[in-house]
Structure formats: C-alpha cells, structure tokens
Amino acid sequence: MPVSVAVAGASGYAGGELLRVLAAHPEFDVRTVTAFSNAGQPLIATQPHLRSLAHLTLVETTAANLRGHDVVFLALPHGHSGAITAELDDDTLVVDCGADHRLTDPAAWDAFYGGEYHGAWTYGLPELLHAAPAPGTAEEWRDVDDITGLGRQRTELAATKRIAVPGCNVTAVTLGIQPGVQAGLVETDDLVAVLSVGPSGAGKKLATTYLASEIMGSASAYAVGGTHRHIPEIQQNLVAAGAGDVRISFTPVLVPMARGILATTTARLSPGVSARDVRLAWEQVYADEPFVHLLPEGAFPRTADTVGANTALVGIAVDEAAGRVVAVSALDNLAKGTAGAAVQSANIALGFPETLGLSVDGVAP
Ligand SMILES: NC(=O)c1ccc[n+]([C@@H]2O[C@H](COP(=O)([O-])OP(=O)(O)OC[C@H]3O[C@@H](n4cnc5c(N)ncnc54)[C@H](OP(=O)(O)O)[C@@H]3O)[C@@H](O)[C@H]2O)c1
Numbered sequence: 199m200p201v202s203v204a205v206a207g208a209s210g211y212a213g214g215e216l217l218r219v220l221a222a223h224p225e226f227d228v229r230t231v232t233a234f235s236n237a238g239q240p241l242i243a244t245q246p247h248l249r250s251l252a253h254l255t256l257v258e259t260t261a262a263n264l265r266g267h268d269v270v271f272l273a274l275p276h277g278h279s280g281a282i283t284a285e286l287d288d289d290t291l292v293v294d295c296g297a298d299h300r301l302t303d304p305a306a307w308d309a310f311y312g313g314e315y316h317g318a319w320t321y322g323l324p325e326l327l328h329a330a331p332a333p334g335t336a337e338e339w340r341d342v343d344d345i346t347g348l349g350r351q352r353t354e355l356a357a358t359k360r361i362a363v364p365g366c367n368v369t370a371v372t373l374g375i376q377p378g379v380q381a382g383l384v385e386t387d388d389l390v391a392v393l394s395v396g397p398s399g400a401g402k403k404l405a406t407t408y409l410a411s412e413i414m415g416s417a418s419a420y421a422v423g424g425t426h427r428h429i430p431e432i433q434q435n436l437v438a439a440g441a442g443d444v445r446i447s448f449t450p451v452l453v454p455m456a457r458g459i460l461a462t463t464t465a466r467l468s469p470g471v472s473a474r475d476v477r478l479a480w481e482q483v484y485a486d487e488p489f490v491h492l493l494p495e496g497a498f499p500r501t502a503d504t505v506g507a508n509t510a511l512v513g514i515a516v517d518e519a520a521g522r523v524v525a526v527s528a529l530d531n532l533a534k535g536t537a538g539a540a541v542q543s544a545n546i547a548l549g550f551p552e553t554l555g556l557s558v559d560g561v562a563p
Contacts, residue, residue: 209241
C-alpha cells in the first residue's frame, strides 16, 4: 500500500520541490496539497511544472485537512508549524522544512527568531557527524553507523515521528567543514563562511530586493555582522560533531542564479596538521555517503552541477601561507538543501532505503 502524503505550503518554492521529488518516489502517494492565499486554485496554477499532479487542488492549511495521512510535510513560513502539529496524531510522520523545530536551545530561538518556542525535533541531516568517542569508551558508544563505522545522525532518524529539516545554508557549511571538526584538525573558534546564494532561498513572496531588475548583473551581501538566523544552527551542528566553542563569521551574498548555494568555509588548522591529514579526514568521512561527494584534489564544485540533485559537492584545499583549510561546498538549496533532505530523512524514518526516489544527478547546463 502506498504511503499517503499531505504537503502544506504546496504553492511555495520548498513545497513545489517537495512535490517534484515525491511525484517520482515509488512509495509515496500525494493526496492533499495545502496553501494560504492560493487555496482553492488548481496546484498547477502555482506549480505549472508539476504536470503529473495536475489533478490536485490546493486546499486551506488546516489541521483537519492534513490529518489522516501517513506523512505530512510542512513547508510553511517559520512560526506556523507548532500549532498545526499539536493537532496531528502522534503516529503521523511530520517533516518540517521550516525553522520551528531545529534549535535545541530556547535562548538561541529567542535571540534569532523570537515568538513561541515549540521544542526541537530529530534533526534531518543524516550525514551530520556525531562527536568521536573518547578513547576507551568506543564500545559503550551507541551511535555506530552501519555504513562507515562513525556515528552519524541517520541512526537518530530511524526511530522518529518528527523531523526538522535543516536550513539550506546550514547544510552547505556543515557538510563542508564537519570532517575537520570531528577529527580535531581545525580551530572551531575561528571559522569564516561566505556564501553565494540564489534568491529562491528567500521563497516566492514578493519583495523589491528579489526583483530581476535588482538582482541581475549584481551581487549583494545581506544579514552581515552575525545576524543571520542560520548561525546558531551551524554552531549546534558543529558542537554535535565534536566542537567545543564555535565562533563563526557568516556572510551570505545574493547572486543572480535561481537556485544554488556555493559556501566557502575556512578554518585555522590546529598545530601540526598537514594537508595530507586534511584530505584523509574528508575522504574517510564521505567515502560511502551516497549524497555527499568529495571532489579530487585541485577540483572545486559548481552550483550548476547540483541543480535538481540531492547531492552536495565538496572540494577542499589547504592554504599553507594562511594556515587555514578552505572547504568549498555546493548544493541546490531547494533539493539537498530542503526537499531532498526531507525525503531522505523520511525514507530512513519509514524504514525505506535511504536513497529511494532521490537522484544524485543534476541538470546541465
Ligand atoms: N526556499 C528555500 O530554499 C528553503 C530552504 C530551506 C527551508 N525553507 C523553509 O521552507 C519554508 C517555506 O519556504 P519557501 O521558500 O517555500 O516559501 P514560499 O515560497 O514563500 O512559500 C510559502 C508557503 O507558505 C504559505 N503561506 C504563506 N503565508 C502563510 C501563512 N500565514 N499561513 C500558512 N501558510 C502560509 C504560502 O501559501 P500561498 O502561496 O498560498 O500564500 C506558500 O505555500 C520556510 O519555513 C523556509 O524557511 C526554504
């Protein structure tokens, strides 16, 4: 029997990409799609590329419309997930693409989002590393990963009914630098991340900043000076990977590409660490990951190669003169950055193969 699915926020960018992935998935049957101002419209009035779902009509986003499905994906503006989820059955798998349930620290939620805090859910980044066991405690360590022998977040996802999908920039930075953090090769109190991001990361809502005439032929930094909401989530992930204090300077730059994130993250190397130590650590961590690919020495990723794919590409170099490792990571903010991560995590929670229905191949040129 197919798994019945509802998607809330189906008229938006994240909802649309979720539907594209779900439509190609062999086990999921999308029965209900909900929206806000577009409720009552045929789905293809807002998502004209989703021809296989042309039979669906957008209904209002209410708990009553979402109830009764095996899986509910939420792609709503942050602050809207908590109240709806409270009215859904405990045995429904709920996967939230918004920020409402990502942060484990209520103080971080207050500082960067504000409003009611609804608690943290199981974090939907299967590849997130867990801190290496202290010497002598390896046998007691419970999160031993079947694929690699290292602890990773996928073990947590196997037994959950509530999943918080990461922020797209967070995934790009985390995947880029976490091998060095877990292996203790970098100083986590001196991280710098500068990201080129496409405007679809801000959603479909109308705003002057995102008009073609403002964006085309221009690049502009925003949320400069430690204010971006993804900062505490990156810190949380790197602490999970084994960091003590995490200090990161994080600057996104809006560039003219519809989709995509290119994150350049640098960190000071710990004393005595060589370029060979760095390459070996990254190679070991990503050798068997289906959706995170380390590029060969001297090669660095392009966002264009990740469009539509549930794939993150990572290239690394050591800048000997600066004493820093440079990790360049690319992904599609709507695919591996949102919808792909949501479906990958749902696959694990439902006991399907993790890769089911997900493509590693992008669209080129
Ligand atoms: N875009 C990305 O790359 C990305 C990446 C990671 C996570 N996310 C997260 O995914 C969520 C959706 O983002 P998006 O980019 O898809 O935004 P979006 O394109 O603006 O879509 C927002 C969706 O929510 C609905 N909505 C708007 N106001 C609402 C309200 N007051 N109550 C209930 N529903 C409302 C909209 O319905 P109508 O169109 O009918 O008004 C639409 O379906 C956000 O939490 C975002 O942080 C997005």
